[in-house]
Amino acid sequence: MQAFPHSTTATPAAVVVPPSLALPVIESAFPRRLHPYWPRLQQETRRWLLEKRLMPADKVQEYADGLCYTDLMAGFYVGAPDEVLQAIADYSAWFFVWDDHHDRFVVHGRSGDWRRLRHRLHAAVDAPRHHLHHPDPLVAGFADSVLRLYGILSxxxxxxxxxxxxxxxxxxxxxxxxxxxxxxxxxxxxxxxRRHTFAHWIWTDLLEASAGYELPDRVRKHPAYRRAALLSQEFAAWYNDLCSLPKEIAGDEVHNLGISLITHEGLTLEEAVDELRRRIEECIDEFLVARRKTLRLAHEIDDGTVRGKELGATVRTCVDNMRNWFSSAYWFHHESGRYMVDNWDDRSTPPYVTNEAAGEK
Structure with a gap:
């Protein structure tokens, strides 16, 4: 099945979803949307990766578009101003590169390098302006993207x-x-x-940035809104685990819901896959309930005042984009080269990750 009537790739092709990963409810009840800025977004994020030296030029040329990082964000933060979506997409691309470096640090036992990067990122998130010219591209690129995000709200x-x-x-x-x-x-x-390593609350925070409106605590912490936000992120994280399971078993990973179920619950691989699917499908059903409750909250907030109207509209925008996250994350896993492990020479190492890119010799 094709995710978009007009494909976002240079060579349109139907996306074939393996039966073990197919979720008919997503394909039928969660129509996919794409921000109209997407083509420019892809170009600018590619340029930014080169400028910040986050991936080697040949890898950017060969793999950046096919990784579909910009597609993922353009399908989530629909309605965001172009410059805000660009800042979010660049930050997202950085996050994926950081995740790849972290993996290489583990594989090669580079605990000293990881410890230094960890401390530098802690410092950069508090004072990004002071780290814009850091010699480590990961730190400088992070500082640049975060500083741009910090200019959106309060x-x-x-x-x-x-x-x-x-x-x-x-x-x-x-x-x-x-x-x-x-x-x-x-x-x-x-x-x-997983709620932290998948950055659940970061992507949820960015819903407000994309809407250009900071939600008060009484809305953010309302059980319906918080539940809808959590479920949208849990779906993406668990579906990622389902799709990543072959790669992570091949790479001796220890962080995957399927691996935890096999190790601690005594499930077979087949049973673990079934349990993952059950949890994912249940998550979708529960989100739809939480979404309806959140839309009722938005209606109650919209009390006829200017403030109420703006706040109610922002809540509706945020929960609609939570819904968009389901389809965007789903199709991303079947379009992105990040998960096409059967095409890799080494099923544990993506071809776009090089030793040089991770600072190795």
Whole structure:
């Protein structure tokens, strides 16, 4: 089935979803949307990756478009101003590159390099302007993208984003230690850790940035809004685990819901896949309930005042984009070269990741 009537790739082709990964409810009930800025977004993020030296020029040329990082963001933050979507997309591309570097640090036992990067990122999220010219491209690129995000809303939002990203860094450190020690976390422990390594609350914060409106605590922390936000992110994280399971088993990974189920619940691989699918499908059903409750909240907030109208409209925009996240994340996993492990020479190492790109000799 084709995700878009007009494909975002240079050579349009139907996307074939393997039966084990197919979710008919997403394909039928979650129509895919794409920000009209997408073609320019792709060009500018490609240019930014080169300018910030985050990927070698030949890898950018060969793989950047096919990784579909910009497609993922353009299908999520629909309605964002072009410059805001660009800042989000560049930050997202950085995040994927950082994740790849983190993997290489683990594989090659480079604990000193990881420790230094961890401390530098903690410093950069608090003072990005002071790190724009850092010699490490990962630090400088991060500082550039974060500084642009910090210019969208208030200092209060910036501090919240920083707090959430500090937690992401520490979760990545926990992953580093788990993988180094060969420790597979239990299911509950893994799910809690995953909410940080997948950056659930970062992507949720960016919904407000894309809408150009900072939500008050009474809305952000409302059970319906928070539940809808959590479920949209859980879906993407668990579906990522389902699609990544072959790659991560091949790479001796320890962080995957399927791996935790096999290790701690005694499930076979086939049973773990079935359980992952069950949780994912349940997540979709529960989101639709939470979405309806959040839309009722938006209606209650819209009390006829100017403030109420603006706030209610922002809540509707945010929850609509949460819904967009389901289809965007789903199709991303079947279009992006990041998950086409059967085409790789080494199923544990993506072809666009090089030793040089990760600072190795």
């Amino acid at each position: 200092r209060t939002w910036n501090l919240r984003f920083a707090r959430h990203f500090h937690a992401v860094i520490e979760a990545y450190d926990r992953e580093f230690r788990n993988r180094t020690e060969g420790y597979v976390p239990g299911v509950g422990e893994y799910l809690a850790l």
